[in-house]
Amino acid sequence: MLSSRGQGFKPYLFLAPALVLFATFSVIPFYMLTKTSLFEWDGISTTKQFVGLANYVNVIFHDRVFWRSFGQALYITGLALTFQNALALLLAIAVNRKLPGASIYRTLFFLPPILSEIVVGLIWFWIYDGNFGIFNAILKEMGLGAWTRSWLADPKTALTAVAIIHMWKGFGWGFVMFLAGLQTIPEELYEAARVDGANAWFRFRHITIPLLIPVFVVVSILTILGTMQIFALIIATTNGGPGYHTEVPITRIFFSMLGTSRFGYACTQGIVFGLILLTVSLLQMRFQRRST
């Protein structure tokens, strides 16, 4: 380490540009977020009305649409945690077997994650279309014409339809992480177990699963944080509709701000939602401290 005397202001010189940006676009907005949450403000007028914690009381106890949107995000998260991640793990195991074509599979499975949510949303908007969508065309072809509907406009199917798009776009993340995890498990462990007569299920249950637990934790946390904050995909497909059926917390915050022009209230919704997500992040840090 260089002596702390001779370096003087040099480290600050190196850090200055990053710190100026951090102060301007992270620290100050964070301060404004907390401050504005105590006001009722339409975003335009020069006067803001101080309302104390009234926004917090309203969000927590009276905002049924907000909590409904929270529940809907939880529903998508639940599907993603189970179906999406189970699929990701299975596919990772398959590709890890070095079956012929494995590298092509790996390339294709990570294609949806590199596309933008807007592009993915707009493609699927068209796939799900009630009149001209390919999804209904396939159903008709299969003799299931009675099932056809406008998938994103039907209150019964809209939320699950959105969840399917989200999972389609997201499973590649879990896939590459599980694959990276599997590749760190030494082949000798499996060999030894095979010599001892352990069958495939036993090897999976007692070697693969335990050694993948750190990866499970990371993938689960990333799935939870990513899915709970789903936003652009909703804007590109349903815009929260029909009714409130596909609203999620971030669309609520967004509409509080640009729809009803309640800037203070939008900040409060953001903080309340952020505090809930914070507990998830803290759990992650705790898990990781334990595993290292």
Next chain:
Amino acid sequence: MRQEQSMTAGGVRVTLFLQRGRQWLGYLGWHVLCLPVAASCVFPLVWMFSSSLKTQQTVFTDYSLIPTHAHFGNYAKAWMQGRFGIYFLNSLCYTFVVVIGVVSLAALAAYAFSRFTFRGSGLLYKLLLSTMLIPIPGSFVALYIWLNQLNLIDQGAGTWLPRLGYILPQINGGLPFGIFILKPFFDKIPKELEESAKVDGAGVLAVFWHIMLPLARPALGVVALLTSLSAWNEFLLAYLVFSRHELMPLQRGLLAFHGAHLTEYPLLMAGMVISIVPIVIVYLVMQRNIIQGITAGALKG
């Protein structure tokens, strides 16, 4: 003796054959799982491309993947009338500047964290990285208010201020990840290299520029790659900042086009193809680095 040998060889061959057979059966099971998923990953893109070559009428009736008449003119129309040319150039410019900004500022900061100890360095490092772990979902509301006060929101006049309003917060947003990847990399570069350069009379900046940066090229590449992916796909900030089409990047432009011309599907599809071509090419060429960067970032963090 000879006969015995050939018999065991035959036995080996038979068991080998059986093993191969079992292996192929096992493979078959995995292919049954993988093939439909892989097809589902490609099909929407292929279909998007095929729809982009159809006409307003055939796109609603003709479900074939290879249209009988390919209307490549749709691309010219999307580029000019659909304004996707402008959106494309804007995206290119924003992504370029954001990547340059993130890579250079993150490298400077990571070098400071790696090589100097100074008052509050540990705390500052943790504070910067915590923004990666702790989500602040309402921050875009406050950012919008603040950008508005700074005059960095598009109000229908002036081009450079709103462009800055779009670029600077993104550079700031990319810094923690950049520092997080670069600092451990700098830590691993032996200090003797710098010491000897200093003995030769090189200043701190010269050492940084001529020795550290070239050595850190692989890590800088990862940061540049992942930053360019997220900058190219950015949407929310673009929605908040821009109101004029001539300033919008692709993601914002796509949604604007979708909202204004709900039925012009071939042109929308052409616009989407235009928007994904660069990113798909970068992905196909650099996929190993991208995937390694992502898994390293997530699993180390």
